[in-house]
Amino acid sequence: MPMKILVVDDERLLVKGIKFNLENEGYQVECAYDGTAAVELARTGGFDLIILDLMMPEIDGLEACMRIREFSNVPIIMLTARSEDTDKIIGFECGADDYITKPFNILELKARIRAMLRRATGSAAQGKSPITVGDLTLDTEQRVAIRDGEVVELTAKEYDLIELLMKNPRRVYSRENLMNVVWGYSYTGDYRTVDVHIRRLREKLEKNPAEPEHICTKWGVGYYFKE
Numbered sequence: 001m002p003m004k005i006l007v008v009d010d011e012r013l014l015v016k017g018i019k020f021n022l023e024n025e026g027y028q029v030e031c032a033y034d035g036t037a038a039v040e041l042a043r044t045g046g047f048d049l050i051i052l053d054l055m056m057p058e059i060d061g062l063e064a065c066m067r068i069r070e071f072s073n074v075p076i077i078m079l080t081a082r083s084e085d086t087d088k089i090i091g092f093e094c095g096a097d098d099y100i101t102k103p104f105n106i107l108e109l110k111a112r113i114r115a116m117l118r119r120a121t122g123s124a125a126q127g128k129s130p131i132t133v134g135d136l137t138l139d140t141e142q143r144v145a146i147r148d149g150e151v152v153e154l155t156a157k158e159y160d161l162i163e164l165l166m167k168n169p170r171r172v173y174s175r176e177n178l179m180n181v182v183w184g185y186s187y188t189g190d191y192r193t194v195d196v197h198i199r200r201l202r203e204k205l206e207k208n209p210a211e212p213e214h215i216c217t218k219w220g221v222g223y224y225f226k227e
Contacts, residue, residue, distance in 0.1 A: 002028045003117055006045060008038040008064070009053035009079060018051065021106050022113070035059035042068045049117060051109075054080035054091065062094045069095035073143070075116045075156035077109075092196040097157040098183065099193075115184025119160050131166045133214060133227050136205060138166055145205060152204050157182060161197050162205065165215065165225035174222040198223055 005027050009015050012033060019029045030045060032038045036058040042050060050068070054061040065076055078096040080087060088099045098112055120143075131138040137146040143159050145152040154162070160182045165173070173181070175191035183193075198217075202209040216226050 002026050003048040004028045004030070004046060005113070006030050006032065006038065006041055006047045006050045008032045008035070008051065008056070008061075010034060010056045011053070017106070018109070021110065025110060027113075033057075035061060035064035038064045039067045042072055042074065047074055048120070049075045049077070049113060051077050051079060051113075052096070054078055054082065054087070062090065065091070065094045065096055069153075069155065073153060073155055073159070075120055077112060077116070079104075089192060089196055092193060093200075095155050097155055112184075116156065119182070119184055120156055131163075133166065133169075133225075136214065138163060147205055154201075154204065158197055158201055158204070161194075162201055162215070162225075165223065169225045169227045172218045172222050172224040177222065194223075 005022055007015050007018050007022070007029060008031070009018075010033050015031050015033070019031055022029050030041060030047075032041055034057045038050070038052060039059075041047075052061045052065060056064070059067075061078060061080070065078065068074070068076065075097045076095065077098045077100060078091045079100055079102060080091070081102040091099050098116060100109060100112065130140060135148050139146060140163065145154055145159070145162065161178065164178070164182055175194040178194045179191060198215060199209070202212050202215050206212045206215060214226050216224055218224055
């Protein structure tokens with residue numbers, strides 16, 4: 001069965017072009033043109049990935065992303081014409097997994113989609129035993145984290161990141177390494193993307209995010225997981 005992608009943007013010509021290119025790649029594509037419709041389709045559509053524009057009528061992409069995160073961990077790629085670093089960080093804070101600035105090369109978008117879907121489906125297909133460290137368990141089949149017996153909702157990239165770190169304890173990864181491995185491509189630009197995801201993981205999984213026990217920093221080098 002083909003992967004199912006939702007494309008959301010109020011620029012109908014752009015949506016038409018993305019839909020055409022993705023369908024030629026074998027994906028099943030549905031479209032929406034405002035944030036409200038995006039949330040409703042995401043709730044019932046069973047999508048494998050969502051491409052979501054930042055600036056839209058009804059509700060904007062950030063609000064739509066936050067509402068979708070209330071009930072789904074589907075991978076979300078945010079599209080925007082704004083390239084400021086602060087806008088990107090806000091997008092990640094709201095639950096986006098990746099970010100691409102308009103105008104973009106359709107080949108780059110397709111590469112990012114493939115990388116994200118490969119990570120998501122690959123982790124689910126492995127079906128290995130849960131990973132447990134102290135009060136933290138990672139269910140690799142359901143792709144969820146459990147802390148003190150309570151399920152903690154993670155975005156697709158947050159899960160990919162903590163899974164990599166927990167499977168390789170004590171190994172220090174630079175931010176560039178993490179972008180290449182977790183995001184699946186060489187990322188040119190601001191590596192604060194990684195910092196934002198690490199901070200969110202600490203807030204969700206650590207008892208005291210300010211003094212993390214497991215998700216640790218090797219100053220000047222990168223991040224690692226301590227058992």
